[in-house]
Amino acid sequence: MSPILEINNLFKSYGSTEILKDINVSIEEGDFLVLVGPSGCGKSTLLNCIAGLEPISGGALSIGGRDMTTVSPKDRDIAMVFQSYALYPTMTVAKNITFGMKVRGVDAATQAEKLAYVAQQLQIEPLLKRKPGQLSGGQRQRVAMGRALVRDPKLFLFDEPLSNLDAKLRVEMRTELKALHQRLGASMVYVTHDQIEAMTLATKIVVMKGGVIQQIGTPSEIYNRPANLFVADFMGSPAMNLIPAKTRSSDAGTHIEIARENDAPIVLSDSKNRDLPQDVILGVRPEDIADAAKLAGGEAQGAECLIDIVEPAGADTFAVMQLGGKHVTARLHSETTAAAGLPQKLTFDLGKASYFSPDTGLRLN
Structure with a gap:
């Protein structure tokens, strides 16, 4: 037909x-x-x-x-x-x-x-x-x-x-x-x-x-x-977080390193995506950055992040922080304890992560 x-x-x-x-x-x-x-x-x-x-x-x-x-x-x-x-x-x-x-x-x-x-x-x-x-x-x-x-x-x-x-x-x-x-x-x-x-x-x-x-x-x-x-x-509201990052390969997979101001970098590991170039743009949806209790299991990994702004929005609360020199938004539940100016343990789910070339802008995975 x-x-x-x-x-x-x-x-x-x-x-x-x-x-x-x-x-x-x-x-x-x-x-x-x-x-x-x-x-x-x-x-x-x-x-x-x-x-x-x-x-x-x-x-x-x-x-x-x-x-x-x-x-x-x-x-x-x-x-x-x-x-x-x-x-x-x-x-x-x-x-x-x-x-x-x-x-x-x-x-x-x-x-x-x-x-x-x-x-x-x-x-x-x-x-x-x-x-x-x-x-x-x-x-x-x-x-x-x-x-x-x-x-x-x-x-x-x-x-x-x-x-x-x-x-x-x-x-x-x-x-x-x-x-x-x-x-x-x-x-x-x-x-x-x-x-x-x-x-x-x-x-x-x-x-x-x-x-x-x-x-x-x-x-x-x-x-x-x-x-x-x-x-x-x-596409997406709020938009996908696009974070400049460095990668390092090891037997366990790829380590993703995200720079932070006045603090050691966050290091996350991705077991699925290998052979990435050294410089990447890491794409993570706000809902894949969550309160530590919310994203248990899967590809979720914890990291302590300094919260800059908290925006209550009914069923969700959006928390904004600086990672890799960019504003990064996390979609948290309404009862979150996150507060502006304080560190908060968050989990990053790399199971749905996207990787892009900083040069061409094209998807790598």
């Missing part, structure tokens, strides 16, 4: 400025692909190329096995949900949702049937007689999604659809979008700069920077095995 979306060696330039460079992505039917990266990385341009709103400068793009490289947007069998919702202010919700079908000459009975179905799916039945000006941001978002759903397209495209909502509503809508995807089994491509949104929604993530794909993988692969320093730093 051919992929629902396939992009091969896609380039996009404006004059002599390259915006997208050698993009290769494919997704199967039912996948939820999230394009994520900082502002200006090219993710919205790539979405517009998929939609046909931007012509591509090189390469090929197919949807449902059909070459779409030169096909106009209206013939691509896609539905797009924009950040601005783009609703008609003078029409009721019902008319906003059915307008596209009416224009395409769909009969009234089919329009009514599809309207009833999406209104129930999105729980907007009580809103159908209202106009967009009488709706909240979250309700408008649902109506925009309803208008896309009645199309029953091969591919749904979302351009930062939640960025206009407040934090609480974003979380609610994120959950609804995930549930909707599971119910419909629809194929979706979704653009966001929010890596939490990417991690929670996606079946597959594309991390972009400067018009170049940095890594493609499942949320778990991206989080646990980042391909380079950029992905490691960008």
Whole structure:
């Protein structure tokens, strides 16, 4: 079975400025692909190329096995949900949702049937007689999604659809979008700069920077095995700790030495990763640095660390310290005894450690 979306060696330039460079992505039917990266990385341009709103400068793009490289947007069998919702202010919700079908000459009975179905799916039945000006941001978002759903397209495209909502509503809508995807089994491509949104929604993530794909993988692969320093730093909140370290090999494995100000270095051992260069960047997630009592067994090893800052955050408390000349964050439990200005015994779990080259930034293990 051919992929629902396939992009091969896609380039996009404006004059002599390259915006997208050698993009290769494919997704199967039912996948939820999230394009994520900082502002200006090219993710919205790539979405517009998929939609046909931007012509591509090189390469090929197919949807449902059909070459779409030169096909106009209206013939691509896609539905797009924009950040601005783009609703008609003078029409009721019902008319906003059915307008596209009416224009395409769909009969009234089919329009009514599809309207009833999406209104129930999105729980907007009580809103159908209202106009967009009488709706909240979250309700408008649902109506925009309803208008896309009645199309029953091969591919749904979302351009930062939640960025206009407040934090609480974003979380609610994120959950609804995930549930909707599971119910419909629809194929979706979704653009966001929010890596939490990417991690929670996606079946597959594309991390972009400067018009170049940095890594493609499942949320778990991206989080646990980042391909380079950029992905490691960008994905995760708080971000992965990236600590300059020295390595020494012995029969027992590799010793990882982390410098400290006014104190002897911390020395940790890694029995799994051998043949590392002498200089590395050690990547450790905040949750893999914990109170001594919490991380027992496995690859956990203790070290006493001087705590600089303690940040209570409900169920977690974040402790910040200086290691290897960098601020390093540990995610501790809320009852931790860690206090600013005092030493604290912490355990480092190297079972999930990442190692990167200081020169190339690429993953070494």
